Amino acid sequence: MNTSPGDDDVLARRARASFLARTGQRIGYLAFLTAIVVFAVGFATTFTERVATTLIVLLVAGSIVLAPAIVLHHAVKAAEHEDATSPR
Numbered sequence: 001m002n003t004s005p006g007d008d009d010v011l012a013r014r015a016r017a018s019f020l021a022r023t024g025q026r027i028g029y030l031a032f033l034t035a036i037v038v039f040a041v042g043f044a045t046t047f048t049e050r051v052a053t054t055l056i057v058l059l060v061a062g063s064i065v066l067a068p069a070i071v072l073h074h075a076v077k078a079a080e081h082e083d084a085t086s087p088r
Contacts, residue, residue, distance in 0.1 A: 014076055021073035028066025031058045 035058035042051035 014079060017072055018076045021069050021076060024065050024069025025073065028062045028069055031062030031065065035059050035062065 035055050038051060038054050038058065042048070042055075
């Protein structure tokens with residue numbers, strides 16, 4: 001029986017969790033990418049205190065967002081794998 005996320009509350013919650021995980025990963029990786037660009041610009045020009053502060057903020061924010069997003073992503077994938085392999 002193939003159901004859509006709108007038909008099953010568990011599938012709907014899993015779809016929301018998957019969306020949050022993808023969004024968190026994009027934001028976290030974007031923060032790390034921005035930190036790399038800021039570092040390169042600071043290294044090429046003048047590495048000021050503002051550049052250092054921006055780097056710290058981006059790295060901490062990226063870590064805070066990315067770590068739970070990765071865990072949530074793996075949890076959703078494990079639940080999908082469990083549903084696919086368990087007998088009904």
